[in-house]
Amino acid sequence: MRYIMIVVALAATLGSTALVADAQSWRPPTDGQRCPSKWGPNDERGSGNHMKPESVLRATQLIKTGEVIELGYVLSGSIPVFGTRRFDVHTKRTFMNQFSNRRGSNEELVVSEIGQVGTQLDGFVHQTIEDKIYNCAKLDDISTRTGFTKFGIDKVGMLMTRGVLIDVAGLKGVDMLPDTYEITVEDLERALQRQNMKLQPGDAVIIHTGWGKLWMKDNARYVKSCPGIGVKAAEWLAKQDPMLIGSDNWPVEVAPNPDPQISLPVHQILLVVNGIHILENLKLDDLVAKRVNEFAFVMQPLKIQGGSGSSVAPVAIR
């Protein structure tokens, strides 16, 4: 009897520990919970489905002065990159043609994870939950040596829609949020309120953390950690139904996640669970300095067949 009671007590303790762990650590939803996608069982476009004539017209209506503000960083061998990623440029002064007009030709060989360096759009093959990606497609079914047979970044096309800057650094009255600050739902709501703005379905939502100030100034600190949205803010944003979510840091989300049990959960929430594109390493200094909070957002991903993403040079136009 006493033995049984001990076992029961032990089981209760273990069960309660498990419950506490559940409450603390975000867990990816199961296939049954997340598939099919709200865009349909065979959908490959996710939030890219918001790209349609209406979103283009909505953006065009915001073009009033014709001023273009660049949101992409210059790509060079000195940019911050991750782990074994690289961006190498080899100048090729190729030849002087042997004709009377003395035409010389130059080009350059680039060796790079070109889909995942610089200012950069993530497609849906970039991230998985276990062996599955967005809409529960199995990675093994779509992988080849030279790209992915479905969900490639070449399927995205140009994205043009209303852009909204959410200036969280501005809300907090700082140039740059602290190194591992987790942006909350309340932060986003208060920042929007301060700007007298509301999100609309299909927006390009751009979050200003100020972390971009470190780009090319302190690359080691830039990639070591960063302020950004956490799980709750990501889930709230997903419910707003945006075309994409971008930020002036490397993973859009806070890194490392405050919960040491999980690795970049917002990547999974946005790319895998909800099929929402992520736009990383944005250059937001001009946009913020000029207080341009609403604008036409225009971005042309490269059509890399079967690619996981694309280095991009997006702009805001007002």
Next chain:
Amino acid sequence: MQCMMIGAALAITLAFASTLADAQTWRPPTDEQRCPSKWGAGDQRGSGNHAKPENVLRAARLIRTGEVIELGQVLSADMPISSTRQFNMHVKRTFMNPQSNRRGSNEELVTSEIGQVGTQFDGFAHQTIGNSLYNCFKQDDITTRTGFTRLGIENVGALVTRGVLIDVAGLKGVEMLPDTYEITATDLQRALQRQSLSLQPGDAVIIHTGWGKLWGKDNARYMKSCPGIGVGAAEWLARQDPMLVGADNVPVEVSPNPDPQISAPVHQIFLVVNGIHILENLKLDELAAKRVNEFAFVMQPLKLKGATGSTVAPIAVR
């Protein structure tokens, strides 16, 4: 005396022969004849100086339905490519993170002359006359192992302006112009007349030859030669002061040039002499089929530091 007369006759004959050669073979202007550029000594932007709010607004006014037509070809190892250039993509299914949320990550290493493959935009470091580039920058002064210190494609930024399709294949009533057909200034003028359009300074001028029908179908023929503008048409176009000149073929110009003494002279006329950007390998089938002759043209070159060009994914919006 007789000797002198023979000598004089010979001199006259030689001078006459040399005049004939001048009339037949295009020769690049000297540095003194072409520099400084009309955009000013030291200018690096050339026709990119047309990128300004007025042209953005001129383009925005042409957006009526919000329909986007893609003008970029998909990038893959199967596309037509010049000699030793390459587009190699290596999928990297990188790792499964050890944390509880089971986040897997994928990317790809691309090895390519990324500035000079696919639908592709030429900057001014791409071509020379002897040792001299646009605005008489000297090749030896601006070349490094990792790029060019002047005239790099990162200086260009997003180009948004009125786009005009000049449908020369349509004018001739053919799907595709013949293999080495030289488009003349008269062809361009008649095609514009047929479309009831005139060019304006700062336009993106897009020439439809039909040659793009071979892309991915008969790459060998696509690369071997092509119809396109000749010297006369290029000089006429340069006087119209466009932002860029593009076509659905490899070099925009007729290739090989009908004059066997010279190699791709239109490259020099546009890029080196006049500082006008070139846009190659456009996908024009949809634009031509829908008879969209006037549109908002939008293109975002990658900001590759010090590079000769950029692969691009431009679009037309109407």
